Amino acid sequence: MTNIIAVVNQKGGVGKTTTTVNLATALSAVGKKNLLIDFDPQGNATTGLGVMEKETVVGSYEVLIGKVSAENAIQKTAIPHLYLMPASLHLSGAEVELVTMPSRERGLLIALEKLSASFDYIFIDCPPSLGLLTLNALVAADKVLVPLQCEFYALEGLSQLLYTIGQVRKNFNPRLDLQGIVLTMFDNRSSLSTQVANDVRQHLKEKVYKTQIPRNVRVAEAPSFGKPAVVYDLKCQGSQAYIQLAKEILSQEGEL
Amino acid sequence: MTNIIAVVNQKGGVGKTTTTVNLATALSAVGKKNLLIDFDPQGNATTGLGVMEKETVVGSYEVLIGKVSAENAIQKTAIPHLYLMPASLHLSGAEVELVTMPSRERGLLIALEKLSASFDYIFIDCPPSLGLLTLNALVAADKVLVPLQCEFYALEGLSQLLYTIGQVRKNFNPRLDLQGIVLTMFDNRSSLSTQVANDVRQHLKEKVYKTQIPRNVRVAEAPSFGKPAVVYDLKCQGSQAYIQLAKEILSQEGEL
Ligand SMILES: Nc1ncnc2c1ncn2[C@@H]1O[C@H](COP(=O)(O)OP(=O)(O)OP(=O)(O)O)[C@@H](O)[C@H]1O
Ligand SMILES: Nc1ncnc2c1ncn2[C@@H]1O[C@H](COP(=O)(O)OP(=O)(O)OP(=O)(O)O)[C@@H](O)[C@H]1O
Ligand SMILES: [Mg+2]
Ligand SMILES: [Mg+2]
Numbered sequence: 064m065t066n067i068i069a070v071v072n073q074k075g076g077v078g079k080t081t082t083t084v085n086l087a088t089a090l091s092a093v094g095k096k097n098l099l100i101d102f103d104p105q106g107n108a109t110t111g112l113g114v115m116e117k118e119t120v121v122g123s124y125e126v127l128i129g130k131v132s133a134e135n136a137i138q139k140t141a142i143p144h145l146y147l148m149p150a151s152l153h154l155s156g157a158e159v160e161l162v163t164m165p166s167r168e169r170g171l172l173i174a175l176e177k178l179s180a181s182f183d184y185i186f187i188d189c190p191p192s193l194g195l196l197t198l199n200a201l202v203a204a205d206k207v208l209v210p211l212q213c214e215f216y217a218l219e220g221l222s223q224l225l226y227t228i229g230q231v232r233k234n235f236n237p238r239l240d241l242q243g244i245v246l247t248m249f250d251n252r253s254s255l256s257t258q259v260a261n262d263v264r265q266h267l268k269e270k271v272y273k274t275q276i277p278r279n280v281r282v283a284e285a286p287s288f289g290k291p292a293v294v295y296d297l298k299c300q301g302s303q304a305y306i307q308l309a310k311e312i313l314s315q316e317g318e319l
Numbered sequence: 320m321t322n323i324i325a326v327v328n329q330k331g332g333v334g335k336t337t338t339t340v341n342l343a344t345a346l347s348a349v350g351k352k353n354l355l356i357d358f359d360p361q362g363n364a365t366t367g368l369g370v371m372e373k374e375t376v377v378g379s380y381e382v383l384i385g386k387v388s389a390e391n392a393i394q395k396t397a398i399p400h401l402y403l404m405p406a407s408l409h410l411s412g413a414e415v416e417l418v419t420m421p422s423r424e425r426g427l428l429i430a431l432e433k434l435s436a437s438f439d440y441i442f443i444d445c446p447p448s449l450g451l452l453t454l455n456a457l458v459a460a461d462k463v464l465v466p467l468q469c470e471f472y473a474l475e476g477l478s479q480l481l482y483t484i485g486q487v488r489k490n491f492n493p494r495l496d497l498q499g500i501v502l503t504m505f506d507n508r509s510s511l512s513t514q515v516a517n518d519v520r521q522h523l524k525e526k527v528y529k530t531q532i533p534r535n536v537r538v539a540e541a542p543s544f545g546k547p548a549v550v551y552d553l554k555c556q557g558s559q560a561y562i563q564l565a566k567e568i569l570s571q572e573g574e575l
Contacts, residue, residue, distance in 0.1 A: 074361060075447035076332015080472065104449075105330060105479075107472045155479070158450055162418040191331035191447040193360075194414055215543040216336065216363045223361075223411070253536045255543070280509045287471040287511065 066316065067175065067185045068242055069204035071228075074220045075191035077212040078247035080107040081282060081292070083188040085302070086208075088291040089309035091144040095183040098137060098146045100171075102200055103190040104157075106150035112140045113289030114149055122151035127170040127199065128160070133178040142294065146182070154196070161195040168195065168235060172203040193227050201231040206242035211263060213249045213256040213275075218263070243315070245308060246275040274308040277301060322572065323431065323441045324498055325460035327484075330476045331447035333468040334503035336363040337538060337548070339444040341558070342464075344547040345565035347400040351439040354393060354402045356427075358456055359446040360413075362406035368396045369545030370405055378407035383426040383455065384416070389434040398550065402438070410452075417451040424451065424491060428459040449483050457487040462498035467519060469505045469512040469531075474519070499571070501564060502531040530564040533557060 070083045080103065087099045101108040102123055114120070125131040126148065136148050161167040175185070186208075187200040201207065207228055211217055225241070232239040244267060250256045264271050276282075279301035285292040293302040313319040326339045336359065343355045357364040358379055370376070381387040382404065389404065396403050417423040431441070442464075443456040457463065463484055467473055481497070488495040500523060506512045520527050532538075535557035541548040549558040569575040 074332070075330065076468070105472070105476050107475065110472075110475060155449060158414070158448075159418055162415055192414075192450070193411060194448070194450065212332070214539050216361070216366075219363065219366060220361050250536075253539075255536060255540050258543075280506075280511065283470050283509075284511050287514075 065182050067204045068206045068208050069187045069200040070208045071189045072209055073191055073193045074217045077217050078210040080188050082210045083186045084108055084111040084291045085293050085305040087186045088142050088293050089306050090184055091142055096144045097184040098182045100148045100187045101150035102187050102196050104155035108188040109149040111286045112147055120149045120151045122149040124151045124154040124157055126174045133174045158195045168198045168202050171199040175203050202235045205238055206240055208242045209244045210247045211244050212247050213259040218259055244271045248278040249275045250278045272311055274311050276304045321438050323460045324462045324464050325443045325456040326464045327445045328465055329449045330473045333473050334466040336444050338466045339442045340364055340367040340547045341549050341561040343442045344398055344549050345562050346440055347398055352400045353440040354438045356404040356443045357406035358443050358452050360411035364444040365405040367542045368403055376405045376407045378405040380407045380410040380413055382430045389430045414450045424454045424458050427455040431459050458491045462496055464498045465500045466503045467500050468503050469515040474515055500527045504534040505531045506534045528567055530567050532560045
């Protein structure tokens with residue numbers, strides 16, 4: 064049974080891509096076969112996994128509009144058991160194009176239903192918006208993982224996001240559930256971080272993972288080498304936190 | 320002559336809202352009469368200026384679809400000479416609604432042309448995407464201000480952004496010009512920050528402001544008090560950098 068997890072937050076820069084790339088890599092390291100779908104026109108997850116040449120690539124755009132099967136848009140990465148459906152150049156025009164297409168929110172779902180290859184986890188890295196790309200991800204997914212930066216503005220958008228997840232469950236995808244909230248870029252020297260973290264834990268209780276990801280410059284350096292942090296510097300605090308998060312998710316699924 | 324400046328970067332979390340709020344406030348402090356238009360459905364600039372009640376508000380959405388004149392959607396803020404056109408709740412649905420409207424990219428331009436009140440500066444805080452909201456801002460604006468976080472992923476999107484600005488100038492708004500690039504969240508302890516800053520200055524030379532904004536936790540704390548950093552803590556490094564940036568922009572316009 065494949066777990067399809069959409070990584071979503073309309074607030075920008077909260078660690079969606081970093082969480083998707085490092086979590087998928089950590090789960091592959093323990094032998095799970097995973098697919099990462101880059102659904103963000105910026106293509107950061109594609110670069111973060113070392114795939115530099117985005118011009119020639121057939122990827123998530125072509126799959127979304129039904130031009131190419133999912134099978135033919137998936138490539139291996141440098142990491143064993145981790146596959147990638149990259150973001151291709153035309154993804155930036157997809158949102159406008161999709162509006163006038165019939166069943167515009169189901170393109171990804173239809174493509175993934177036809178995918179015969181079996182994966183343990185499929186992660187979808189979403190752009191910072193609640194538009195048609197993110198909607199496609201939410202309709203195709205079983206679970207939503209929400210990275211939440213420990214800062215004030217990031218907190219503001221959380222209720223809107225949880226409301227949107229509820230709407231999608233009601234109108235499009237009855238099986239959609241919140242997998243959990245991951246606190247990111249936690250800075251233990253800042254009272255703001257502690258305040259936001261406490262606030263979120265108080266309101267959302269067990270929906271918030273125990274593991275929180277510290278702010279750690281090695282995590283931000285890794286993409287410039289085309290590697291996930293857990294490959295670039297496994298021993299650093301950020302990587303260790305992502306390994307810990309992977310364990311927490313596996314035990315949540317009853318697999319540990 | 321009003322300067323209309325769109326603050327744009329499709330990469331999320333790079334400091335668009337923080338730059339818009341603090342720059343507009345710093346320019347108001349020296350007597351310029353300014354308007355801040357919150358064009359981001361998250362409404363962070365609206366909250367950052369202390370306007371908490373977003374449910375009841377008439378704002379940029381109603382102006383964009385022509386339901387309300389710009390005049391009637393502008394309110395005073397706690398800061399003298401600074402006015403706000405807030406983000407209202409329905410803005411999150413605007414991108415999908417706009418697609419099928421005639422002259423969908425000119426809604427804001429048309430509304431601002433009818434605005435009789437005169438402002439020295441109009442700042443438009445944009446969402447983290449290059450969709451129809453940002454397009455409306457680019458068509459209405461004279462200049463584009465690009466906040467750029469000193470990190471690898473933020474660098475990746477710059478060429479796509481500069482290309483988009485060129486396309487808008489060619490197809491929609493011949494007067495659109497790059498006002499400048501502001502380096503944000505610069506951390507002088509991190510070699511990554513220094514590397515990215517040097518890279519950008521080397522390629523874009525005088526288009527990059529001399530002033531760079533340091534990472535400074537007081538800047539991130541200010542919005543939780545509904546105040547710009549320059550009001551919350553004028554003496555902190557972040558605020559001083561925004562004051563410096565305001566001076567640099569005034570001298571660029573020949574006003575200092
Ligand atoms: N734990 C961390 N410590 C330090 N830096 C981090 C951490 N996590 C992410 N970053 C950095 O913060 C920036 C934002 O992270 P990232 O790009 O993953 O967020 P995002 O939510 O995917 O952004 P977008 O909304 O643009 O898609 C990046 O430059 C990234 O390298
Ligand atoms: N100089 C700074 N020092 C420390 N924190 C900062 C600084 N500038 C911005 N921040 C914080 O970083 C986060 C991102 O900034 P901000 O929300 O202004 O970016 P944005 O580009 O507007 O994001 P979005 O793409 O979601 O609109 C916020 O929590 C903000 O408070
Ligand atoms: Mg991302
Ligand atoms: Mg913003």
